[in-house]
Amino acid sequence: MKTLPDVRALQAMMDTRKFDAIVCTSPENFTYLAGAFVTTIKTIRPRQAHMILTRDGRARVIVCSIEESLVREEGWCTEVRGYTEFADDPVDELADTLMELKLGHATLGLDLDYLPAASFARLQEGLPHARLLDASESVAAVRAIKSEQEIALLEKIAKQTHGAILRGLAESRVGDTDRTIANRIIKRMFDEGANGVQHLHLASGPRTPLVHNHPSDDATQSGEILRLDIGGTYGQYASDVARTCSTGEPLAHHREVYRTLIDIQRDTIGQMRPGVAAEDIYFACRDAFEKHGLPCSLPHIGHSFGIEAHERPMIRPGEKILLQPGMVINIEPMTRDQDGNLYHTEDLVVITADGCRLLTHGLAPLDIPVLGEPVRLPH
Template identity: 25%
Template sequence: MNLQEIQKETGIDALLVTDPYNMRYLSGFRGGEGILYLSGKRSVLITDSRYTEAARQESSFDVLEENQEHRRPELLQACLEQDGARTVGYEDQSLRCCEFDRFRAELPLVKEWIPLQGQIDQLRRIKTPEEQELLAKAEAIGDAAFAEILKILRPGMTELEAAAELEYQMKKNGASGLSFDTIIASGKNSSMPHAIPSVKKLERGDFITMDFGCMYEGYCSDMTRTVVLGKADEKQKEIYNTVLKAQKEALSVICEGMTGKEVDRVARDIIERAGYGKCFGHGLGHSVGLFIHEEPRLSPADNTVLEAGMAETVEPGIYVPGFGGVRIEDLVIITEDGCRNLTRSPKELIEL
């Protein structure tokens, strides 16, 4: 589906785009502050003086500057008048209630407001070849950072210090920023899937789970690796190898035509048979693009049929409170007969 099809299906005369990732996808503008007005007659980007110069360089849209004399509703009203637009679609999942109320009050020309839910987001589901290569470059930066952090981790280093080193390595290798807050969880902390790095010191015998990602030209990477600082004991090996088997099996079957639920079930069955079903509480994966958590997802609740060109993480995990946890995550591009794995870092158990 494209914008024209959305307009035809919903019967709207124009639409407003407020989600910053959709703004970038549709207009090329990277600033994230402002609003897009789109109709069959014009494509307009409204932003303030902090971004107008950059917007004109990055986008082919007509750029209008909002200020005290030309407020956003007034600029939108002029567009509506010129187009005779009376039915307007809006992104109800990103537009703040207070701003929507203001639009309804100050844009009397609009007779009907149509919530578009996630229809604009869906335009980003299939990644173009160019987008796929940007994702691959971002993931390669993560691979390079992981190789370096393995040389740096040592007993006595705090989780916060390890996170800082990992983030430095990503920036050093070309990342423009982080795609999410870095997770470094060691020892018992690794039983928390989204643990926040702390002043806890790394100790011998610890699981160290590292979930991290960066941005390259706006596109995100995402990978997780778990290592052991020192020698792994038998329980650690059992848990690690179960997660590894679950991930490899899921990677071996994922392809166009499967649903997210079906892929999730492949990995979940392995973990459940090993007796750790209650220790795998999250879904197997999610889509990645301009935003780190996109749709569709690999989860028990997602019946979306996967299509070639979608980018998905595959990240099973086992988390045992009071003991520790393991997660292994790769980022893949769905193909007709399988997937292209963008993550190259080794995943066999590493003992440092």
């Protein structure tokens, strides 16, 4: 599914910041503005891609010639300039293009949190009279408000991933290794549309406290906690869902801690609506943990989500950004029990005009699920 940037919002931002043009270079900002998903600009950093958008609406793309046909096929910009890898420096091509656009004396917004220092110095040399400022956060703020098309796509892939997790866990049995269970879920994700894995963390028993663990070849045993956090890639977008379950015969405190965590997540999501500061959602969640006597040591309990895994606003202390309709945010509280087991649940929501709406199939059940037992997929 192709998505288009909000060019008018970007132009309004340029008007506010007094930019004559912006240059999007980071994989996230380039992908958003160009509407083309070039995987190599993330995996091969010297193979830079730049997209220029002027305040009056002119657009140019500079990309490695290897990727030129892809950008012309997927993107919306008709002015695409290819450079030859190893023979041409992409920054020189960028400077030449900006000069051709009569922007040699302009105020330009750049992705300075991504552009290498050597590239920035070379651009300064090529445009000695231009004013080069950082626009990274300004472009990210535009990206934070998702279009209806983006929201529909993120909902579709969140539900695909959520469904794959539920089915994969239901098809697993005590005695299966963590790796076997993870592979079963991943296969389901690929069967349902994923074309890659963004992250894969699944652990049972004594390995659950390691937040970003990788599946091991250890066999699951009855009476343990199993925790997972999995995301697939679907073109330029991704999914991100976390769940916790029992491997059978859950202890009383397993049930209690799990149920409390789900209640806290439910209450936290219930407070999300336009006009609320992101940090207030964090504080409400933290206070709920304190009320129930459970530890909450996380620096954040959620994050905006889209082309980038952690977009702004982050649901953290100090994040003053007010929630707005169209923001898509993951809410993912975690806690530990008396034995050190880590519990985690994560769901995607979109802020609406009067509150918020879940984009997964539904929150986790209040009673801790048991590995191998079917869970009815909500609709």
